[in-house]
Amino acid sequence: MKYLHNIGQYFIMLKEAFGRMTKRSVLYERSLKEIDELIIDSLGIVCFLSFFIGGVLTIQTSLNLSNPLIPRSLIGYATKQGIILEFSPTLVSIIMAGKAGSYITSSIGTMRVTEQIDALEIMGINSINYLVFPKIVAMLFYPFLIAISMFMGILGGYVTGSLGGYISTDDFIIGLQTDFEAFQIFYAFIKTFFFGLVLATMPAYFGYYLKGGSLEVGKASTASFVWTSIVLILINYVLTQLLLS
């Protein structure tokens, strides 16, 4: 029953997020701030992780391809597929659930325990719209972050492969071009779009409806990360089934 209640409450929050709008100039300013905090501030960690995961994918594929009959270009192909189909959209989103999600939960949760949300309500502001809507707007830019992650992952594979002597640059590029399907990019961005919505709203839900004090803020951040990850994995499964099978 509690789960049903929470799911219902989450969808009511989503409805409220698009309910009575806060003044446009304020929302615009807050959206820019959220883009800075959620997207721009995540660029560094996402680039770093993507570059090295791309490199590790290349090394591992290379080390597992000992059969001389299998073309070496397969290393580039496997790196591309791994990065575009799963690593960048899904694993980066789980990392973002930890980084941006925890930030969202703790910042909104702290506002709840220090009565700042009550202050917004008493001023006559739709606090859910004021707090959550700009995060949704910011997360519309999430696909750009994932596009950069894809680029950095493939670059990581390319650099590692060539510098480490695992694959020639020509073979790697042939691998990248082999069986290229534009739909796979479309599939990855469809996933990313849904993941962005979940990343903006689920952690916000855990912060907004938090009850208690500062200890609960920490607990809510952990719960938010766990549940956001679970929902991301489930959506990943459903979308993959719908779009690729």
Added chain:
Amino acid sequence: MIKVKNLHKSFGDHHVLKGISAEFSKGKTNLIIGQSGSGKTVFLKCLLGLLKPEEGSITYDKEDFLKMTEEEQQIFRQQLGMVFQGSALFDTMNVGDNVMFPLRMFSSMNPEERYDRMIEVLKRVGLENVEDKAPSELSGGMQKRVAIARAIANNPKYLFCDEPNSGLDPETATMIDNLIQEITHEYDITTVINTHDMNSVLEIGENIIFLKFGEIKWQGTNKEVFRTDNKAISEYIYSSDLFKEVRKAHLNK
């Protein structure tokens, strides 16, 4: 003026407010007092629309607050100012932006007018050159004054204060009490203060409502509180020897 009639609020089997009827006068500091668990906070939250009572009515001047839709209540609340127990200043904004926030949201002032008004209200609460500071850089008393400045910035018709001087030293607490009273008279607003503080009761209680077990047990002014023979409020206010002495001294005047 705020009129409350026969207000009932329960949480499950626990009947917290048992038919409260009261009037909060304009231009006066109206105090709600009572022990912990007496229903003060629930009453205040009902007045603000943060909790929905099962029965009764709340009328702000001639507007029936409980008959409004949630959205209408949100819009109506633009006429309210609120000072929270913990100040509730937005920690992502500096002091100036905190005070200008309601102006930015609801007034048609341009940025220069908003800035001037912010400086004016900060001066009114006795603060200068703090507009660029973060709320965390200020003392508890200064944060309370900023909260008062934010609450009055948009000229509210009603001011609500929840334990405005809790956690403050006696001198600062008295200063905050006096400030709230001065502002109430100066702006001619209806002020409702939820407090435990006996100094506030005796200093600024122009209309005191004493709650016990969700019912009003006594209502009067700070002058009347010395002379009342009501057992409930006497036990509450004069529970300490100090206040018994204060009462004796007052009656012997």
